[in-house]
Amino acid sequence: MTSGATARASVTAAETAAVGTAVGTVVGTNGTPGARRIAGAFARAADEGRAALIPYVVAGYPDAETSFRIALAAADAGADLLEVGLPYSDPLADGTTLQRASGVALRAGATFDASIALLERIAAARPGLPLVPMAYANQVIGGGDGAATARRLTAAGASGVIVADLTPDEGAPFESVARAAGLAVVYLVAPTSAPERRTAVAARSGGFLYCVSLVGVTGARASLPRTVGRLVREVRAASPVPVAVGFGVSREAHVRALVRAGAGGVIVASALVDGLGPDGRDVEALGSLVRALRAATAR
C-alpha cells in the first residue's frame, strides 16, 4: 500500500528544513550604525590584546537611581560594552538571581519609559560606551513589529538589542525595523544549536554573536562545562562577527579560560548582581569585581 504522500499536512520535516534555509537568506543587522559601534568596541579591546568585557546591569535594580550608579561603576571599572537588562515579569531564560532582580526592579517602578530614561542618562554620561539592552520578545515586539521600540532604544543611545526568546526563525520582521532604526539585533547560539544552524545564526547576528556557554538558564556557576572551550572555538570559526560568551560566567578563571578559547568578549551578569549584595546596593563591591574580571580578559 502506498502511503498517503499527497495528504501531508502542515508539520513536515521538509518544511522544517525550509525554515532552516530561510535563516541564512535574510540580510541581518550587521551593517547598522549600532553594529559598527559594537564592532568598534570589540576591535579596540582586541587592539589592546584583550577580550571585550560586557558587564550586565538590571535597569531599575534595586531602584532607578542606584542602577544608574551601578552602570557608571561598571563602565568605569573597565566595561567595553554594557548590557542593560530590561526587567520582565516572566523571564523564562533566567535563573533565580535575575528573576529576583527583575521582580525587585518592577516593583520599584522600572517601566519601559524608566528604562529608556536610564539608557539616555548612561549614554550621556559615558558616550563612548556601546549600550546593548537585553529584553524578552513581548517587551520588544509583542503584538506588533517592534518598530517603535527599536526607534526608542536607538534614540536613547542603544547600539544593539538582545532578545532572549527571539531566534532568527522569528526575527526577520524585527531585524527589518531595527535596521531602519540603525540598531543591531544580537542573536544567541547555544551548545544545542547544530553546526549548520550556528553558522546561519551567526550570519544574521548584528555587532556580535552571543554564545550561551551552557545548557540551562542564566545564573552564576562554580564552573563552566568542560566542553565550553571547544564550543567557543567552533562558534568563533563559524561567525563573521565577534563572539561573546555568557551564562554562568562568574569568576576570573572562567574569563581567562574563555579568552584562551578565543572568545572575543565575555558577558558577566548574575555574578555581578550577586556581587551587589542582598539589597543590590554594594556598588563598590561590584566595581572591584568588574575590575578583577577586566584584568582577566588579557590574552
Add this chain to the structure above:
Amino acid sequence: MTRPGARPTAQPEPRARAQARSRPGSGLLAEIAARRAVDVAADLAGRSLRDLERAAAAAPPPREVASRLAAPGLHLIAEVKRSSPSAGLILAAGDDLVARARAYAAGGATAISVLCEPHWFGGSLDDLRTVRASVSIPVLAKEFVVDPRQLPLLRAAGADAVLLLAALHPSTRLGRLVDAALGLGLEPLVEAHDARELERALGTRARLIGLNNRDLRTLAIDPERAVRLHALVPDDRIVVAESGVREPSTLAGWRALGFDGALVGEALMRAADPRAASAAFVAAGAVPDDPGAADRTPLVKICGVTDAAGVLAALAAGADAIGLNLVPGTPRALALGEAAGLARLARGAAAPGARPLIVAVTADAPKAALAEAIAALDPDVVQLSGTEAPAAVASLGRPAWKVLHLPVETPSDPAALRAAASGTIELGRAYLAAGAERLLLDTAGGPHPGGTGVRASSQLAAAVARELPVILAGGLDPASVADAVRAIPALGVDVASGVEALRHPGGRPTKDPLLVALFAKRARAARFDRPHLAARPTPVDPGLLEADARGRWGLAREFGGRYVPETLVAALEALERAYAEVRHDPRFWAEFRSLLATYSGRPTPIYRADRLADRVLADARAAVAASGDDPDAPGRLPRRLRLYLKREDLAHTGAHKINNALGQALLTRRLGKTRVIAETGAGQHGVATATACALLDLPCVVFMGAEDIERQRPNVLRMHALGAEVRPVSSGSATLKDAVNEAMRDWVTNVGTTHYVLGSAMGPHPYPTIVRDLQRVLGDESAAQLAAVEGRLPDLVLACVGGGSNAIGLLARFIGEPSVRLAVAEAAGDGIPTGRHAAALAGGTPGILHGSRSLMLQDRDGQVLEAHSISAGLDYPGVGPQIAALVTAGRLELAAATDAEAVAAVLEVTRAEGILPALETAHAFAVLPRLLAGTEGSGAPYPDETVVLLGLSGRGDKDLATLERWGTPA
C-alpha cells in the same frame, strides 16, 4: 508421514542455522527445499500429475479464503505445528494438535495453517487431513512446494489454500505454480521476505501476498520487515503478515497499517488456553468501535450493478449506496423492470438497519422518463449524470446527486489549478443552491455519462472537495481508492468499472464480489487511523484549520510561531520531526485509541440534559426580558433546546486532560526521552501526566504554583501517590503561568533527556498542533454520537477556555462546518471591567507568551498581568494561538462568566442533573442562557429547535473545598 521425534537427527542445531549465509538459495531454506525435493520425488514416484488432479477433483470443495480476508479488519490465520527449526519442539507431550486447531477456530480464527513439512516441522498430510476434517474454516497447507504435483496432493488432502515461497522459484515457475493452484481451487498465498521476492510474487496472479518478518535462510526476525514491504504492495492484493508476533497488540498495529491477515504460530502454540489466546488475537485485529473514526469514514457507493449477484456483493460489502444505471445505450444500462427488481432485492436482502440507498442513475432523461423511473424504483436518490440545469434538481421531488465533471489534465501552476477548481465549485454551488444533496465529482468528457473510468487530478479534486460535499467518482478501484480518500476530503466514493470481473465478450459488465469487498474495505480503512486527515469540506480559511510550516495560525498567519530561547530550538525541531512522523503513522493512533478505550474509558458518552435544558431556556427568557425584549417574539428564542453534554468528567482522572497526557507520554517514548516534566494549574493536567507516566514507567516532575498547591491539595496528594514529584513554584504570582516558566527553565536545563508535556494547546510550535490533535477526539466523537441520535450537526458548540485544549479539542471538528456556531466561555473573575479576570480573548491584546504569539493579558510595557479566576484551570493570562485566530477571524463567539456565576452554575447543574462539573466547565454552563438570548456572543438568533453541544470538560470533586470557602451550601 513422519511424526515428531521419529527422526530427531534431522533437526539441525539453531546456532549453525543462524550462521547460514543470506545469499538467495542458501542456508536453511535451501536445505529444506533440497530435502523436500528428494522426499517428494520418492513419495510421488510413478504418480502422474493427471492422477493427482483427479484425486484433487474428488476432494470436498474448497472453502473460500480470500473473501474472508477481504472482510473489514485483520484476520487471524492460526498455525498448528509440532516443532520448528527456530523454536525446536513446540507441541507439548500430550497436547493434541487437532484439539488445538479446533480451539483456535472456536476463538474466532479465520483460517488454520497446518505445517505439512515432516523433517523440520514434524508435519504431515495426515495432520492436514485431520485438521481439515475437524474444523469448518479454511485450512492453509504450510508446505515447501518444490514440485507442481504437490498442489493436487495437498488439495486432495483438503487444503483450501497453499503457501508458495517466492524465494524458491524464479518468476516463470512461480507464476505457473500460482496458476496451477488457482486452477485447482487452491488459494495460493505467495510469500516474500524481501523486495525482489515481492516483485516476483506481485508478478503472479496470486491474490494473497504473505510478507514474512523471518528470513528463512537465517531464521532471523526483523519485526519491521513486513511493514516496510507492505508499502510496496498495491492495495488490490490481500496482504498477510507472518512471524514475529508476541502480543495481540502487534496485530492491532498491522490492522491499522492495512494488513488483511496475520499468520500467528508460536505465540499461540505456547498459550495454555488456545481458545482464549486465539480470541485475544482475533479481537486485536478487529476494526475498533470508534465513533470519532466512523465520522471520517467515507460513504461507499457501488454503481452500475447489473445483476442479483452484484447486488448481493454490494450488500455483503456493506455498501452505503447502490447505483442502478438507467441511461440507455451505456454498458451497464438496465431496463426499468430489471432495475426495479434489483432495487427490491437490495431492500429485501439487506440486514436490518443496513439498507443501502438506492440511487437511480439518469442522464438528461425527459421528465416523463424520470417520473416513470421514480415510480418504478422508488429510489432514495436520483443521480443526474448529464447536462441537466440546476432547475432540474428542484423539480425532481427526490434527493438529487448531481455529477460534476473535472478536466483530466492537471493545471501545473497553482493559479491555473485554482481557476480550474473555481469554475467547478461555482457550478457545484449552483446545484447545491437548487437543492442538490451531494455532488459526484467525475472526470470530464468520455463516451459514457456518469463514469469514464479515468481518474481526475487529485489536486484539483481536493480543491473542489475542500469547498463542496462531493462523492469521488471515476477511475477508482481497490488499488487506488485509499490514496484518493486520504488525499481528497470527499464524503464518499463511487465505483463501477473498478470492481468488475473480466467481461465475457459481448456480455454486460458484472461485479467481482472480492473486488467490491476490497474496495469498500480500503475506502473505509483509509482515514480510520489518521485523525488529522480532512474528511469533508471545510470552506473556511486554511489559517483557521491548520498551522503553516512555521506554526502560524490566522487569516494573516499572525498567531503562533516559536519564540523561545535558542537552547530549546533543537528540541522543538526534534519534536516537530518526531511528531510529523507520528502524525502519519496509523500505528501510533491505533495504539493511542486502544489506550484511551481500555485505560481511560473512551469514547465518553454524550448525555442529553433535559432538566438542565429547561432551566437554561427559562434563564434565557429572563435574560431576554431583562434586556427589554419580548421573549415570545417569533424567532427571538429557541422554542426547544436539546442540550448534549460531552462527558469528559467520566474519563479516567476526571477530565479531558488524560487524552493529551497519554498521547504525549507515547510520544516521549518515541523521542527516546527518559524523563517527563509538566506544569499544572488546577492539578488536572499534573494528575493526568503523573498517571500516564506511572503507566509508562517514566519519572515525572510536575511544576505547580505554590498558591495552587494550597488551593488544590487533593490533586497534589494524588500526584504524590502516583509517584510524581510536585515542585512548588514561588516565583512571580506563584500560579499557572509561573509554573509554565519554571517548566521551561527545567526543560532548557535538561533538554537532552526530558520531554515537556505541555498541558494545553498553546506554547511554541508544534505544541498547539500536537495538543489539538490529541484532543480533537472530543469533537470527532461528539459529531458521530450526535449524528446517531439527532441525525445532524449541532447549532452551537460551546466550551470553556483557559489555555484552550478542551475548547479546541471539541471545536476542531466543527470549524469547517458553516452551519455550526462556535462559542467559548472565558473566566471573568470579579468581572472584566474590574481588571481582575482571566479573559485573554475578550480583555487581552496580541502579544508573546510562553513561546507563541496570541492574545494575552499584559500592560502597555508588555509585562504579563496576573490572571484572576476562582477556577485554577482557567487562571491563565494567555490562550492558544488557534483559538485567538478563530476569535480574531470572527469564527468563534465570546462569552464570559464571573466567579460568582460559575459557582452558581456548578450548583444548578449538579442539582438539575446529578453531575458535579468542574468550576472550569461551569463557566460554559453559566454563559449558555445569555448566548441563547443573544445578550452575549454574536447576538444572532438560534433556530426554534436548537441543538447545543457543550463540553463537560471535567468533574468538580477537586473544587469542593473552594466551593465551601466561597460559602455555597455545597
